[in-house]
Amino acid sequence: MTVEEGVAHAAYSLDFHFYAAIAVFVLVYAMLVWEKVNRAIVAMTGAGFVVLLGVQTQEKAIHGIDFNTIGLLVGMMAIVSVSQKTGMFQYLAIKSAKAVKGDPWRMLVALSVVTAVLSAFLDNVTTVLLIVPLTLLITDEMKLPSYPFLVSQILASNIGGAATLIGDPPNIMIGSSVNLTFLDFLINVAPLMPIVFIATLIPLKLIYGRSLTVTGEAKARIMRFNEGEALKDIPLLKKSLLILGIVIIGFILQEHLHLHPATIAMTGAVVLMLISGEDFDGVMAHVEWTTIFFFIGLFILVHGLVEVQLISMLAGGMLNLTGGDIQVASYVILWVSAVASALVDNIPFVATMIPLIQDLAPSFGGEEAIRPLWWALSIGACLGGNGSIIGASANVIVAGFAHRAGQPIMFLKFMLIAFPLMIMSIIISTFFMMLYHL
Amino acid sequence: MIASNIMVSNVITLKDDDSMRTALGHLGGKRIRVLPVVDEAGHVKGVITSRTLLRGALPRYITSGELADVSFAPDLPSFSEHIEKLSTMKVSECASKEFHSASPDTSATELAALFVNAENPAEGILIIDSSGVLQGIIAPWDIFKRALSIKETS
Secondary structure (H helix, E strand, O other), rough: HHHHHHHHHHHHHHHHHHHHHHHHHHHHHHHHHHHOOOOHHHHHHHHHHHHHHOOHHHHHHHHOOOOOHHHHHHHHHHHHHHHHHHHHHHHHHHHHHOEEHHHHHHHHHHHHHHHHHHHOOOHHHHHHHHHHHHHHHHHHHOOOOOHHHHHHHHHHHHHHHOOOOOOOOOHHHHHHHOOOOOHHHHOOOOHHHHHHHHHHHHHHHHHHHOOOOOOOHHHHHHOOHHHHHOOOOOHHHHHHHHHHHHHHHHHHOOHHHHHOOHHHHHHHHHHHHHHHHOOHHHHHHOOHHHHHHHHHHHHHHHHHHHHHOOHHHHHHHHHHHOOHHHHHHHHHHHHHHHHHHHHOOOHHHHHHHHHHHHHHHEEEEEEEEHHHHHOOOOOOOHHHHHHHHOOOHHHHHHHHHHHHHOOOOOOOHHHHHHHHHHHHHHHHHHHHHHHHOO | HHHHOOOEEEOOOOOOOOOOOHHHHHHHHOOOOEEEOOOOOOOEEEEEEEHHHHHHHOOHHHHHOOOOOOOOOOHHHHHHHHHHHHHHEHHHOEEOOEEEEEEEEEHHHHHHHHHHOOOOOOOOOOEEEEOEEEEEEHHHHHHHHOOOOOOOOO
């Protein structure tokens, strides 16, 4: 091979890899929107092809996987897998419904608060899997329509999840790749969420308030629930609460301890198994492996886009678009993330945006200066999930329950209420960003 | 020992538009656990058992395992309402499509394994020939009856 031929060959393979990476990525996205194939299979197939086509070596592909995100997710899922067996989450939900003496609207609010708070600390899907069946039982007992309850729980789970580092996958990914801590999210994002939550409840009250009436007998039924019966294994409950408490304190002190969240969560999970004698395989069977491998596949895919310089090209375009103004960039990211997350899964979107925003750092004056962009991405991607019934995995799960309970949540009917509420939450977030971060 | 010489072949069957009152009357009898629902040609369309009727009366979030434990809740009004109106319903509204079946040449060992290992405990195994026509039914006891040549004591 002459020098010229060598140069031409290098240019060709660069070009080929560039288009191959984009083609695989676009195909994967299309398959995800199509929703006919398990998303882990889709993402992992894409990841396989990126390596097979030579876009990146296996070594580089593995380097692209954020094992901190993976470890944190697996660890938390394992802890929840053990602790949900104790019935503590059902206990909490029944207790809250009884605390308001069976008044339907207040019960809707109470169950939504429980959903939001649990979502802030557990995976949203896990939260709704625990709370929704119980909600259906309560509404059946009281002969109430379940629809308003389920709609408000969808909204609450996404709002609650947005509040903390561990509440929603986008936050885990952002926190992990940019070294933002649990405390950072608590200070910079969490204060917004109670405001959004209350603002969301007001229109819901106006829409559903009048349909929620019950007889005195129905109220008496809810008071006959015996939440103590829900608690199954008191020694295990104590151990679970102990580990959950230590893990959350660990997250809060993360910076002083010089530990990453994955270490805290994974260690918590195995220590819980150690002291409770729970079966490892049994616990791990409850981890949502689809989600985990979906992440692994996406990380490899997006790393491929970084390798072929596509991300830096997009970042350049973004920089031109915003004129290098951090305020404009923040608002653009907030709104684009919100609308995008309402329509497609927010996980691949955030996975793509993270390296893009990292690329912007030098032009905006360094890591510290672009902090608002991360908050904008987090808030937009998490709250955007409320915009449609397919906006987040938890929404889809709730819709499944509603369908089986004979009160289906229809795509358009839901969107008619949820999309305006989502836009309202982003308007509130815009003011929040303006006052607090910009 | 194969299914065809173990099975009971004079099976009481139901039609889609039979009333549930009839079905409940049969279930109230002594030895009937499974009532196959068949069409004109004898093809099995579903079954009615006490267990499938209970399943039908429970909400889906309980039967699908998401809320298997309801020890903390008082009696569900919809449950007793459903049971109470059963006798006014049609067989087609209550029949379950989930049942265990085997061909007439199935061995006794395989039948026993079906009874013991089935995910949903089998109350009876329908014996269906290759053209899909119901030939008979086997309850666990029938295996002993055939093996030990036990005569029915009426």
